Amino acid sequence: MTMKSFVLLAVELCLLWQVHSKSITFSGDTIDDIETIAHIYYAEVDREYSEKCFETASAEWEFAIDINDETEKRKLSAYLDYGRFEREMWGNITAEFPNWRDFQDPDLLRIFKELTILGTAALSEDKLEEFNQVTVDMEKIYSTAKICSFENETRCDLSLNPDISAIMKNSRNEEELLHVWTQWRNVTGRPIKQYYERFVELSNEVAALNNFSDTGDMWLRHYESESFKLDVEDIWATIMPFYEEIHAYVRAKLRQVYGPSIIGDDGMMPAHLLGNMWAHSWGNVYSFTVPFPNKTSVDLTEQMKLQGYTPGKMFEVSDEFFTSLGLISMPDAFWEKSVIEKPADKDMVCHASAWDFCNGKDFRIKQCTFVNMEDLITVHHEMGHIQYYLQYKDQPYAYRSGANPGFHEAIGDTLALSVKTPKHLKEIGLLDESTVIDDYETSINFLFSMALDKIAFLPFSYIMDRFRWDIFDNTTDSSEYNSHWWQLRETIQGIKSPVERSADDFDAASKFHISANVPYIRYFVSHVIQFQFYRSLCIEAGQYDPEDPSSVLHNCDIYRSKEAGAKLASVLSMGSSKPWPETMEKMTGQSRMDASALREYFKPLEDWLKAKNKEMGETPGWGLYDSIEVEIS
Numbered sequence: 001m002t003m004k005s006f007v008l009l010a011v012e013l014c015l016l017w018q019v020h021s022k023s024i025t026f027s028g029d030t031i032d033d034i035e036t037i038a039h040i041y042y043a044e045v046d047r048e049y050s051e052k053c054f055e056t057a058s059a060e061w062e063f064a065i066d067i068n069d070e071t072e073k074r075k076l077s078a079y080l081d082y083g084r085f086e087r088e089m090w091g092n093i094t095a096e097f098p099n100w101r102d103f104q105d106p107d108l109l110r111i112f113k114e115l116t117i118l119g120t121a122a123l124s125e126d127k128l129e130e131f132n133q134v135t136v137d138m139e140k141i142y143s144t145a146k147i148c149s150f151e152n153e154t155r156c157d158l159s160l161n162p163d164i165s166a167i168m169k170n171s172r173n174e175e176e177l178l179h180v181w182t183q184w185r186n187v188t189g190r191p192i193k194q195y196y197e198r199f200v201e202l203s204n205e206v207a208a209l210n211n212f213s214d215t216g217d218m219w220l221r222h223y224e225s226e227s228f229k230l231d232v233e234d235i236w237a238t239i240m241p242f243y244e245e246i247h248a249y250v251r252a253k254l255r256q257v258y259g260p261s262i263i264g265d266d267g268m269m270p271a272h273l274l275g276n277m278w279a280h281s282w283g284n285v286y287s288f289t290v291p292f293p294n295k296t297s298v299d300l301t302e303q304m305k306l307q308g309y310t311p312g313k314m315f316e317v318s319d320e321f322f323t324s325l326g327l328i329s330m331p332d333a334f335w336e337k338s339v340i341e342k343p344a345d346k347d348m349v350c351h352a353s354a355w356d357f358c359n360g361k362d363f364r365i366k367q368c369t370f371v372n373m374e375d376l377i378t379v380h381h382e383m384g385h386i387q388y389y390l391q392y393k394d395q396p397y398a399y400r401s402g403a404n405p406g407f408h409e410a411i412g413d414t415l416a417l418s419v420k421t422p423k424h425l426k427e428i429g430l431l432d433e434s435t436v437i438d439d440y441e442t443s444i445n446f447l448f449s450m451a452l453d454k455i456a457f458l459p460f461s462y463i464m465d466r467f468r469w470d471i472f473d474n475t476t477d478s479s480e481y482n483s484h485w486w487q488l489r490e491t492i493q494g495i496k497s498p499v500e501r502s503a504d505d506f507d508a509a510s511k512f513h514i515s516a517n518v519p520y521i522r523y524f525v526s527h528v529i530q531f532q533f534y535r536s537l538c539i540e541a542g543q544y545d546p547e548d549p550s551s552v553l554h555n556c557d558i559y560r561s562k563e564a565g566a567k568l569a570s571v572l573s574m575g576s577s578k579p580w581p582e583t584m585e586k587m588t589g590q591s592r593m594d595a596s597a598l599r600e601y602f603k604p605l606e607d608w609l610k611a612k613n614k615e616m617g618e619t620p621g622w623g624l625y626d627s628i629e630v631e632i633s
Helices: 003-020 031-065 069-096 106-115 125-144 160-170 174-187 189-209 215-223 228-258 283-289 301-306 311-324 332-337 373-392 405-419 422-427 440-472 478-493 521-540 562-572 580-588 596-616
Strands: 353-356 363-366
Touching (some): 031 353, 069 106, 069 125, 125 189, 160 174, 160 283, 174 189, 189 440, 189 478, 215 440, 373 405, 405 422, 440 596, 521 580
Antiparallel strands (some): 353 363
């Protein structure tokens, strides 16, 4: 049945209703009549969108878990088919309801507002085909990239996971780190750049056809705020002094390990020395930066291995955490169809991701999981996405998403804040019962380990989209991609390239989310609001009292709290059915995101770092704020 014929049927149903109901009449031309028809119309639209979404997701999944020419063809074909479907739906919706903006029902208006954004399907058929090919080409270059070994240059089969990531994590050989850092950018960013330039042109054309000023503007529509960029900048400004203290302390420790000739005297840290390919998370340098080395470590990778943890068990442990809160257990399809280890004989998109197949039954995770503490936290993060999917699966298709993209990222991380506490690790048997977990020095170590992940990440998560906003609005042209990338990283993050870079390089695309066209500001939002969520759930669970000076937020474990779980479920089940400030207020009592809970959580560490840096004679900052303009215009 076509949409056109369905609308006619809906009108006939309404006329029959008029005959059989004395309380409601339909003249066919009042706004109430039109909105009733629109509700009936949307019920069919919802079903068709869900079915088409399942078909497209299935083709995407096949490519993601087995990158080859055949799965690529099927994915591109599915994308093209979905684009045709969206154009047809958009044409029918706007033709049948040209005055939908006059709807009085706010729920119906919200649904139609989302449905009438056509997205990439607004492109002509040939340009849509080109856009899809360009995006697949970039993702394929990234996901199949391999480099040569530093020690054996004839071995050129090192992939990002597990090979290169393990070197970045464990090696302290500066020359080896520089080799893999540079080579990874040579095989990803450089070849991707030529595709990215065309991607920007086509993506901005998509935005214009959807009545947005540029792609960045189109991405930010989900945040429903004209001041969002300034809000983000203001939040970062409140966190930056704390980040500078962490930066100064870690810089001093790097100088001790690598010497002043490598670190330099400009106040910045070379990007290849922080234990991570992108220097966005510094947890892998914890071993030689830990404030109190003789106290308990929070990295329990070896203990996990001793206890026989497997990737499967890591997912089971995560599922048990969710069900302990009274939340939904993973359905059978999840366990049957998820891919949680990298196949030996296939190229796979190893970047961890959670998938909703849009039919209310099929939810999966794709992850190249290794038995370590970092991946245990990643598992909880991805399972948080699945839990969100499960909670809002009965919402209309248009509302089956997070309240804003940052909400979706925050849920699993909020629970992981609890999972990573020494209290919880003791509860699940990864820490010995006799281990002292609440003395001052152990607490500082724990908070420092969290800050290396959470606070070190914030400027990078801001830069990623700040960089692309400047590209999309033509502030930065293609000849300046790399110089602008490093300008932002030096100025905002205090991180510099270890070697001279050129305009031919495109180092931003060495990160998956650039190559795969995934907006990134959601992670900045998540890293702020997850602490607001956590504080609220901890209070609900009776694990934290902000009025009690002896109660500290970072010691809270909401494990087995049905009260916290009920509150969380009530929020997740809303999906995107309400403007996100309303969902935020229901969750936290605050209608805006702010850094107060984050600063509250880390206050003991911030105080310690200020004193320690002063003691070491280490001055926070890197002296570039006045030389480079970073304000958002």
